[in-house]
Amino acid sequence: MNLKYSSGLLSSFVVIATFSIYQTAEAKVKLPSVFSDNMVFQQKTQAAIWGKDDPGKTITIIPSWDKKKYTVKTDASGNFKQKIQTPSYGGPYTISINDGEDLTLKNVLIGEVWVCSGQSNMEMPLAGWGKVNNYEDEIAKANYPNIRLLQAIRKTSNFPLDDVEVRNTGWDECSPASVADFSSVAYFFARELYKETKIPIGLIHTSWGGTIAEAWTSAATLKTMPDFKDAVVKIESSSKDQAELKRKYQADLAKWQADMVGKDAGYREGKAIWLDNQSSNDWKTMAVPGLWEEKALPSFDGVVWMKKKISIPQSWVGKEIQLSLGTIDDDDITWINDTKVGQTVGVSVPRKYTIAANTLKAGDNTITVRVFDSGGGGGFFGDEKSLALINPDGERISLAGQWQYHVGVDVKDVGAAPTVVDGPNRPTVLYNAMIHPFLNFAIKGAIWYQGESNAGRAYQYRELFPAMIKDWRKNWNEPDFPFYFVQLANYQKRGEQPGESDWAELREAQSKTLALPNTGMASAIDIGDAGDIHPKNKQEVGRRLALIALAKNYGKKITYSGPVYTTHQVAGNTIKLSFTHTDSGLKSTTGSSLKGFEIAGDDHKFVWADAKIVGNQVIVSSPQVSKPTAVRYGWANNPEVSLTNASGLPASPFRTDDWKGITYSAK
Structure with missing residues (x-):
């Protein structure tokens, strides 16, 4: 199984708080x-309601909404759990939890609780690294005391945990x-619900940027899936001594990296030999930016050397020049002529190097970039403007x-990289640490924004994603x-011609x-x-x-x-498409003609199509x-898309064929 082990799209919250696992007050009860x-x-x-106290202790729980007394005893390990009946939405209320000393939860609301999870597009905050549209105004107006926020702190675990650290020790x-x-997604979701219903909303936000769906799925479910079973068994059988695990991982990684260099045709005796122009006479070409799976190397993982000749004016010579390579998936080493100017590990880090005078x-002059990709998409991606040389003027x-x-x-010629021992992109480790602690807590439902990190294995996601949902339920x-x-938003440079796409398959x-x-x-396709x-x-x-x-x-x-596309009918030289969710009629955002449609015959060669409603x-x-x-x-x-219904909601991307895509065999 080929997983990404870089931090991916990982970005960090700025959390100003002190953390504690338990809300203790002055009582012995620990919640x-x-x-x-x-x-x-x-x-x-x-x-x-559950927690810990001394073994054999009697716990009394009294919610203020009905003043009913619930009594429960702790077991031999000091654990207790009691279910209480909640009314229709309202509040604020208090809940007294007493073992002889009182612990009172104050300003409690009854409403709807939603779990909000996924990777960086769910994690993205209003401010901080996110800065959503009009973020300063949005933050200033965010006075909704009946919306409550619980922010889980990132953590991984090889084994299921009973609790999780949270921002500000609570809600x-x-x-x-x-x-x-x-x-931001969770907040705007809750704001819309609250405005329309006036029901208090509780948001449990537990996400981590750049993470894979299998990290959020239980070991029991993953072990039923051949693609993940061995990795999960390895995690479950691993030592709990993290120091020992890290030492072994570092040794295994160093050996694997040495093997990669040893088998890399661009090196000889550890020295880069593809830096001069003569060495590239028989090289092929591809357009940059763009992931190489879509340009020239479908399903390829490993090292690709990339080179571009550039002409520098005399006025630039002797000056310190900035080199921007945008974003690279995953790692790079970069040379100008035969001088190394930079090296970066991780897909989320912008490549900005200073070239000495x-x-x-x-x-x-020649720019040579050795790009390593461990899985999924590889190469340069992002905006064309981000790839440039820039002088001091x-x-x-x-x-x-x-x-x-x-x-x-x-x-494939070296073998998969060793598995990190504490990273988030490992099967089940985020489920264990950031989902399992909440399983006893009653919720309304879940919202999820993830998939970018699984796009290179989109066919596998067909099984994995519904399995994860059923697992949580x-x-x-x-x-x-x-x-x-x-559904994944549109991203990366727009292609001039129809082609394959791992994001489309996801x-x-x-x-x-x-x-x-x-x-x-x-859908966020527009x-x-x-x-x-x-x-x-x-x-x-x-x-x-x-909505x-x-x-x-x-x-x-x-x-x-x-x-939503449902069926199609071939009629002569046309294909007629039918849809549900047409509202009061199909609409085009581009006038009388529709954009984004392509058509093919039995040769599987797609061309841009004429389409009309x-x-x-x-x-x-x-x-x-x-x-x-x-x-x-x-x-x-x-893609360029234009089909909506009368409510302005976009049609989801689709295809009528079932021809094998570029991620069909990716594991």
Whole structure:
């Protein structure tokens, strides 16, 4: 199984707080961190309260909403658990928990509790590194004391944990002070729900940027899946001595890295030999930026050397020059001519190197970049503007365009990298540390924004993602709780011609997950950013998720989805497409013609298509394809899309064919 072990899209919250695992007050009773002042209990349910005290201790619990007394004794290990009946939404209330000394939870609300999880686009805060659209104004207006926030602190564990550290030792009322570093998607989701229903909302935010879905799935479920079983068994059988594990990992990693260099054709006796122009006479070319899976090397993981010749004016010579290479997936070593100018590990780190004066010469110079990718997409990605040489006067030489490339070594020839012992991108370790502690806590449902880190294994995600959802539902003992998720936004440079796309295949896997009951998908295909994997319009993402919940859970008669493809019919040289969720009619955002459609015959060669709306169908054709067999729409990392319904919600990308994609065999 090929997993990414870099921090991926990882970004950090700025957390100004002190942390404690237990809310202790002055009593002996110890409660997990999910219980604190300002908390929200799920309405109209048997909600559990649990904790620890001395063995054999009698605990009395009295909620103020009905003043009913619940009595429970701790077991031989000092654990107790008691379910209490919660009323319809309201508050504030108090809950007394007494073992002879009283611990009182104050300012408690009854409402709806939603778990909010995923990777960096769920983690992205309003301020901090996120800075959503109009973030200063949004933060200033975030006075919603009936929305409550619980922020889990990142942690991994090889074994299930009973508790998790949280920001500020517990729940916060939503205010300008508390919301700035909280999940923007979660907040905008809750704000929309609260405005429409006036029901208090509790948000449990537990996410981690750059992480893979299998990290959020239980060991029991993963062991039923051949792709993950061995890795999970290895984790479960590992020593709990972290120092010992880290020493072994460092030794294994050093040996693996040496093997990679030893088998890399671009090195001889540890020295880079592909830095001069003569060495690249037989190299091929690909366009940069763009991941090499989409350009020239489908499903390739390993080392690729990339090279570009550039002409430097005399006026630049003798000056310190800045080199920007945008973002590289995963690691790079970079030379100018035969001088090493930089080296970076990790996909999330911008490549900005300073080239010392007199390194560049007037006329031709060569930039050589050794790129290593451990899995999924590899190479340069992002905006063309981010690839440039920049002199002290701000003058720029673009580095976008055609680069030469040559494979150095395929990971298959060396073997998979050793598994990190404490990183988040390992099967089950985030479930253990950041989901398992909440399983006894009654919730309404979950929202999820993740998939970027699994895009290179999109076919595998077809099985993994629904398995994770069923796993959570089973372990929460809520077999059908609502689970709503965001379909990946458009991202990266827009292609000039139709082509394959791992992100499109991941979106398809997400769409297929809607076959599970009580799921919903908010498409973000029209609100992404070509140059930023973290688009700023999180307001609309949260709103679209809330539309699903309002329609499915709160009885609102509203449109909550864009058009969804259902069937197609070949009619001569055209293909007719039918949809659900057409609202009061299909619409185009680009006038009379539709963008984003492509068509192919039996040769599987797609070309851009003519498409028009006729009633609630779309008719697709092309003069280049006389006998069409397949249509695709929005099938790209960053497609141009135009099909909506009358409510303005975008159609989800789709294809009518089932031809094998580029991630079909990726594990």
